[in-house]
Amino acid sequence: MIELYTDGASSGNPGPGGYGVILRSGPHYKELSQGFRKTTNNRMELLAVITGLEALRKPGQDVVVYSDSKYVIDAVEKGWVHGWVRKGFAGKKNKDLWMRFLKIYNLHRVRFVWVKGHAGHPENERCDQLAVQASLNSSQWLIDGGFESAAV
Template identity: 35%
Template sequence: MIEVYTDAAASGDPGPSAAGIIIKKGQSLSEYTFYLGEKTNHEAEFLAVIKALEVCVDLFPGEIISVRSDAKIVVDTMEKNFTKNEQFRPMFEKILILQERFPYVFYKWIPEKNNKNADRLAREALQNYTKPR
């Protein structure tokens, strides 16, 4: 089973945003960051999951994926397998399509204190992508 930790950071709502992702397979840890553009915080959290699943499609096809996030809105949406929010629908549908590439994907809400490394990556990425050059 692959453990995936995702978090997002946004400067403003909407504003520049970035994702931090930690992927753990056994004792191996990999870190990823992505600049997401001008997004709301909730959009950025959904996009962090999308980016994580895209990485897993490339690196871990056919594996069981456990996505852990401190974004309750994302975890609740994916556990219910439904959203009324039109803003989230395209991202929700993209996640559903990506999920089809794995035998099983499940989502677990974790407290922020248990997601510090993904949070650190997201914040560092946001600073790196938005600092003046």
């Protein structure tokens, strides 16, 4: 089983943002993060989950995703995202990321666990640190094309 801890951050919402990810399985441990010059918190929360799942090398993995994002967890667990797909994402944001998420999500057996943010959960706190650090490091920012092109 793989544990995937995720968090996203955005200053200004929209504004500079980033995500932080921890992957853990047995003795294996990996941290991932990236910052973006202009994005939203929800996009970073979702991109953290996507990036963690995309980092898995083999399909068919049992994955437990720990997130403090009700947006991401409820959209999946309550089936909202499937309704959004059926309706062509009419009036919904982040279609690009949700479609990317569904491609990788369907390759694994994924279960979500909500953790309260900023409540002392060690891995969630570390992911928050990674996300915030990435959002502040302007020399390493990427462009969130899905957000910036939609905002034009």
